[in-house]
Amino acid sequence: MTKKEPLILAVDTSCDDTAAAILQGRTILSNVIASQTQLHKQYGGVFPTVAKQAHKENIAPTILAALKRAKVSWEDVDALAVTVGPGLAPALEVGITAIKELAIEKKLPLIAVNHIEGHAVSAIALRKTKITEDKSPVQKKESKINFPVLSVVVSGGHTQFIYFEEIGTYRILGTTIDDAAGECLDKIGRMLNLGYPAGPIIEKFAKLGNPKAIEFPLPMTSVKTYDMSFSGMKTFARNYIQRITEEKSLVKQAIYDFCASTQYAVFRHIIYKLNKLLEDIKISEIWLGGGVAQNVYLRQTIREAAKNHSIGKANKIIFRYPHTNKLCMDNAAMIGLVANFKFERGEFVSDFSKIDRKPRWEIGEKL
Numbered sequence: 001m002t003k004k005e006p007l008i009l010a011v012d013t014s015c016d017d018t019a020a021a022i023l024q025g026r027t028i029l030s031n032v033i034a035s036q037t038q039l040h041k042q043y044g045g046v047f048p049t050v051a052k053q054a055h056k057e058n059i060a061p062t063i064l065a066a067l068k069r070a071k072v073s074w075e076d077v078d079a080l081a082v083t084v085g086p087g088l089a090p091a092l093e094v095g096i097t098a099i100k101e102l103a104i105e106k107k108l109p110l111i112a113v114n115h116i117e118g119h120a121v122s123a124i125a126l127r128k129t130k131i132t133e134d135k136s137p138v139q140k141k142e143s144k145i146n147f148p149v150l151s152v153v154v155s156g157g158h159t160q161f162i163y164f165e166e167i168g169t170y171r172i173l174g175t176t177i178d179d180a181a182g183e184c185l186d187k188i189g190r191m192l193n194l195g196y197p198a199g200p201i202i203e204k205f206a207k208l209g210n211p212k213a214i215e216f217p218l219p220m221t222s223v224k225t226y227d228m229s230f231s232g233m234k235t236f237a238r239n240y241i242q243r244i245t246e247e248k249s250l251v252k253q254a255i256y257d258f259c260a261s262t263q264y265a266v267f268r269h270i271i272y273k274l275n276k277l278l279e280d281i282k283i284s285e286i287w288l289g290g291g292v293a294q295n296v297y298l299r300q301t302i303r304e305a306a307k308n309h310s311i312g313k314a315n316k317i318i319f320r321y322p323h324t325n326k327l328c329m330d331n332a333a334m335i336g337l338v339a340n341f342k343f344e345r346g347e348f349v350s351d352f353s354k355i356d357r358k359p360r361w362e363i364g365e366k367l
């Protein structure tokens, strides 16, 4: 194939999905995910040693599937990329070991990537649209990026507002001080035996319920920072369910109302802090990322916030979110995307023996 931009093979094994992808520049050629959701369902969360074993079994076939689906061979690959953190240490180890071995065997440069940076930029990954005669992917005409950008990462492990004036240099403006938003939805869903992960089920049920039926507390309103907290909502939910179920069992409509109210409360808190931030700081674009970014109601409310803080056409805040749901959840395409920017900047791992897991690696922190 004719090469225009670097072709990168990326891997992510940070949590419970074994993922591999091929990117050419910002364009995704393949994005393969071997999900372990069914395996972990019985535990109601991710069990690290089970995840590690499953990653070991899945990693080689997932990488081969990514190459095959992208219709490329090893000779086409210019660099390898892997998530080194944050995530579960035993799970991260599997991806790092596999990519290190491949980098040595295939004599390819290696790029270490932060998983949250992947979620933070996932909104600008491009889909492969057409294959031209020279078989190179034609990218959708990409609109120019206007900085500063605020990434809103909402996942099962993180809830953060990340500010940047260029890709690669990040500042966390606000973060949850306890549970992540997705974690909160999953924990509340568990109280009602909704199944795991509960986020998508809560979204489905919320469509049938009244979001104002139960009034959850709005946390951190007297705190001036853009930090968030979701553990109080969890406690409120537990107390409420206990009190109600003492008297009667929850009928279907009561569950729908409860889900609608929970979803409303979790997102109201994020939007409250986002609005505050947009009042104080000039932002040109908002990029949403992370598993919870699949939620249509969350997208709507962020789009509204962006619109409300846009002043005329000249200062319109552009809102972007990933072009497929697969790019919201844990995936390797977003890791390949970050690696593409690092490739351009020449940020490679020079000594393979030094690359190790960084389970608590914050975005913006040096490797």
Ligand code: KG4
Binding pocket: 015, 154, 155, 156, 157, 158, 181, 182, 183, 185, 186, 197, 198, 199, 200, 203, 290, 291, 292, 293, 294, 295, 296, 328, 329, 330
């Ligand atoms: O990004 P992700 O796949 O994994 C982490 O890095 O955490 O996010 C998983 C989280 C789970 O908490 C799940 O409940 C939530 O994303 N989630 C949703 C939806 N789909 C997934 N939350 C709300 N609405 C959804 N549609």
Ligand code: ZN
Binding pocket: 115, 119, 155, 290, 291, 329, 330
């Ligand atoms: Zn994630």
